[in-house]
Amino acid sequence: MTPRVGILAPIAWRVPPRHYGPWERVVSLLTEGLVERGVDVTLFATADSVTAARLESVAPRSLNEDPSLDPKVWECLHIANAYERAAAFGVDLIHNHYDFLPLSYSGLTRIPLVTTIHGFSSEQILPVYQRYDRKVTYVSISDADRHPSLTYAATIYHGIDLGEFTPRTTAGEDLVFFGRIHPDKGVAEAIEVARRTERRLVIAGIIHDEEYFARQIAPHIDDDRVRYVGSAGPQERDEILGNALALVHLVNFAEPFGLSMIEAMACGTPVIGRRRGAVPEVVEDGRTGFVVDDIAAAVDAVGVVERLDRAAIRARCAERFSRDRMVEDYLRVYEGVLARGASGVR
Amino acid sequence: MTPRVGILAPIAWRVPPRHYGPWERVVSLLTEGLVERGVDVTLFATADSVTAARLESVAPRSLNEDPSLDPKVWECLHIANAYERAAAFGVDLIHNHYDFLPLSYSGLTRIPLVTTIHGFSSEQILPVYQRYDRKVTYVSISDADRHPSLTYAATIYHGIDLGEFTPRTTAGEDLVFFGRIHPDKGVAEAIEVARRTERRLVIAGIIHDEEYFARQIAPHIDDDRVRYVGSAGPQERDEILGNALALVHLVNFAEPFGLSMIEAMACGTPVIGRRRGAVPEVVEDGRTGFVVDDIAAAVDAVGVVERLDRAAIRARCAERFSRDRMVEDYLRVYEGVLARGASGVR
Numbered sequence: 301m302t303p304r305v306g307i308l309a310p311i312a313w314r315v316p317p318r319h320y321g322p323w324e325r326v327v328s329l330l331t332e333g334l335v336e337r338g339v340d341v342t343l344f345a346t347a348d349s350v351t352a353a354r355l356e357s358v359a360p361r362s363l364n365e366d367p368s369l370d371p372k373v374w375e376c377l378h379i380a381n382a383y384e385r386a387a388a389f390g391v392d393l394i395h396n397h398y399d400f401l402p403l404s405y406s407g408l409t410r411i412p413l414v415t416t417i418h419g420f421s422s423e424q425i426l427p428v429y430q431r432y433d434r435k436v437t438y439v440s441i442s443d444a445d446r447h448p449s450l451t452y453a454a455t456i457y458h459g460i461d462l463g464e465f466t467p468r469t470t471a472g473e474d475l476v477f478f479g480r481i482h483p484d485k486g487v488a489e490a491i492e493v494a495r496r497t498e499r500r501l502v503i504a505g506i507i508h509d510e511e512y513f514a515r516q517i518a519p520h521i522d523d524d525r526v527r528y529v530g531s532a533g534p535q536e537r538d539e540i541l542g543n544a545l546a547l548v549h550l551v552n553f554a555e556p557f558g559l560s561m562i563e564a565m566a567c568g569t570p571v572i573g574r575r576r577g578a579v580p581e582v583v584e585d586g587r588t589g590f591v592v593d594d595i596a597a598a599v600d601a602v603g604v605v606e607r608l609d610r611a612a613i614r615a616r617c618a619e620r621f622s623r624d625r626m627v628e629d630y631l632r633v634y635e636g637v638l639a640r641g642a643s644g645v646r
Numbered sequence: 647m648t649p650r651v652g653i654l655a656p657i658a659w660r661v662p663p664r665h666y667g668p669w670e671r672v673v674s675l676l677t678e679g680l681v682e683r684g685v686d687v688t689l690f691a692t693a694d695s696v697t698a699a700r701l702e703s704v705a706p707r708s709l710n711e712d713p714s715l716d717p718k719v720w721e722c723l724h725i726a727n728a729y730e731r732a733a734a735f736g737v738d739l740i741h742n743h744y745d746f747l748p749l750s751y752s753g754l755t756r757i758p759l760v761t762t763i764h765g766f767s768s769e770q771i772l773p774v775y776q777r778y779d780r781k782v783t784y785v786s787i788s789d790a791d792r793h794p795s796l797t798y799a800a801t802i803y804h805g806i807d808l809g810e811f812t813p814r815t816t817a818g819e820d821l822v823f824f825g826r827i828h829p830d831k832g833v834a835e836a837i838e839v840a841r842r843t844e845r846r847l848v849i850a851g852i853i854h855d856e857e858y859f860a861r862q863i864a865p866h867i868d869d870d871r872v873r874y875v876g877s878a879g880p881q882e883r884d885e886i887l888g889n890a891l892a893l894v895h896l897v898n899f900a901e902p903f904g905l906s907m908i909e910a911m912a913c914g915t916p917v918i919g920r921r922r923g924a925v926p927e928v929v930e931d932g933r934t935g936f937v938v939d940d941i942a943a944a945v946d947a948v949g950v951v952e953r954l955d956r957a958a959i960r961a962r963c964a965e966r967f968s969r970d971r972m973v974e975d976y977l978r979v980y981e982g983v984l985a986r987g988a989s990g991v992r
Contacts, residue, residue: 370768373770383754384754404723408751426717
């Protein structure tokens, strides 16, 4: 039996996000993928969200797009509404993508809760996850992002819609950085790799750290060797990633996943990524890119990255990171949860 | 039948508060008063709280006393724990003193919720109160603090333990300001009244606005005409309020209630208060103090305030603002809620 599923989205951005919003992007892909398979899905998201599922909303717009909305007020109204309406719609389980606050409502309902932990914003939020460990079914988005004190049902890597990305079998000449402009993401390191390899670099993404941008990035932007193109929509993203020699992804933090890596691979573009967080899980060293320890190794990788088979990179991405694979993995988790519920084993 | 009551306290401070913490003070008085009447009370508060009721805690200490506690994390754990445990203890109703967040859990339980609205921190929190209007039984702490869009079961003025205040039939000579040092509270205005009437002024309270204190208060402190004694514990409070000619309470905002006014009256000390918020409800003009419109009127009031009968002020305070009266008023609300529940009318 196909379960009836309530998807609880964040309201930081609408679903799908207009520009930035990785959690909302994954929610959208999963929701539409479930609907295409005939699953009865209720999506709890902002009222201006776009979906083929049943849309249920209390927040008219996203918190980031309407500063008049008090986050604490609209968060709790949004979450409470999902729990209250889930019962009305006969939802079999709620799949939470909204971090820790919804966990605290889960003890008051019989509807099972699946929670994808999209990363821990800080160690301080662990007590909530620990309190509801085993009562809530946790899914990690990479093995690297698992916390040793928690119990997980599965690691499910994010998937993307490969139809949004054009496979290009010929390597481009330029390097690309794609992501938030923030020290965590290693933008300055990408510039340094481009400088040492005498490659051009295209930088795309929203500015999350103004001071970092002003001090360490902006001085290098000359619209020739280093170009900054701002936030890129789907079409521009396909062109920027697809036309690159490689994505340079020298993160300085334990990134939980890293959507831009699989988006590059979907175009056939290899990734040169730093061995932090989920990078060694996402990038298969010597096959879909190179996993490096420092800038020198990244420079060496640029020298040999053209040898990688771009068609094979795309194919490998389709195997490991397609939306359909993600949808199937989640359906398996849902079925496990409902089977346990039916047998009374929790 | 005496109801079994769960009291949901804030965790900004422990219960009772060590110094400042008006919501926690009211919670403590109500809780102990209910226990004395034989009511089965579970108090949900910080683990270091002191009570004769059954104490249930998840937060080890108060948020203001332990900055390592992430407020959002511990708030939701505290509230969820109360709802989860309330069922286990067979609680008949939960009485919420924790602002709006607990309302959003109320739709997921059959246990009725009574909520004392201790004031609206901003208009932005109204959507939550509006959403749960009539589902939750609201109590206002003054008629002035009622919002026209909400339905209330009662206005219940705060009460105090009159045993903590010594009645003094002879008026002192000094004026007193008692409360948070913040522009809202009219500390500078109290200094101005003291200057114009050539009276000494004692200022007691925690500093909530450092810049206001530094610019407008500190320059006047000379340890003779104007004394600042910091935050006052129960014994010091009794002495400071009791030995004053009058409490000067020239608030600049619609104060929802104003505990310091009734604390002064409990000593027999009259209040000179500005006609804002609950002041005209709490102060009976010409009987327990004077309700004034401006500083000039406050200055005039100081000239005649000694004529008021201090024994009568204390007696009137005992009638209107005793802890027992508050406890009885709440018991009546509880009984009404449970009677409606029993008859199926909600």
